[in-house]
Amino acid sequence: MKLTNNWFTSVTEGEGGTMVIVCGRDEIDAFMASGKFGERVEITWPYVRTANGMPDEAEAKRMEEPQEALQKAMEKDKLSILTGVYTGDGARTWIFYTRNIPAFGERLNQALAPFEQLPITIYTEKDPDWNEYREMCSLCEDACRDVQSDDEG
Known part of the structure; x- marks a missing residue:
């Protein structure tokens, strides 16, 4: 299985009515079909949002390095x-699918050790059918259709 770094991006509306930017990994069907990644981990970093629901520039930059460290690890x-x-809507959430929660936790601690304590929460759930990922793709497909409709009108 080859893991690419191809992503799609869409904009949707959060519960607070503000913008949420959704970035989803593309070309991962083989990983979904393998049945090996049956557990989902959600890491959420709340922030003080600006008027449009986004983090300010300094907070957005502060989130970049831990994200890169986590993804690499x-x-x-x-x-x-x-x-x-x-x-958006006052939080950044990273979604991972993993083979093993305890190993994920160990690696998370190692990857984030160089950083000061981060304001994150971690949630795990069994999701062998990748329901969250499918829902995200559905949200993005709906948004893409909306954009195409706007372009046609």
Whole structure:
């Protein structure tokens, strides 16, 4: 299975009525079909939002390095795959699908050790059918259709 770094991006509306930018991993059907990545991990970083629901520039930059460290650590041997990133409505959430939650936790601690304590929460759930990923793709497809309709009108 080859893991590419191809992503799609869409904009949707959050619960607070503000913009949420959704970035989803593309070309991961083989990983979904393998049945090996049956557990989902959601890492959420809340922030003080600007008027449009986004983080300010300094906070957005502060989130970049931990994201890169996590992605590199988790994907180096395909223990876990970063499949989605939601930013908006006062939080950034990274979605990973993993083979093993305890190993994910150990690697998370190692990857984030160089950083000061981060304001993150972690949620895990069994999701062998990749329901969250499918829902994200559905949201993005709806948004893409809306954009195409606007362009045609």
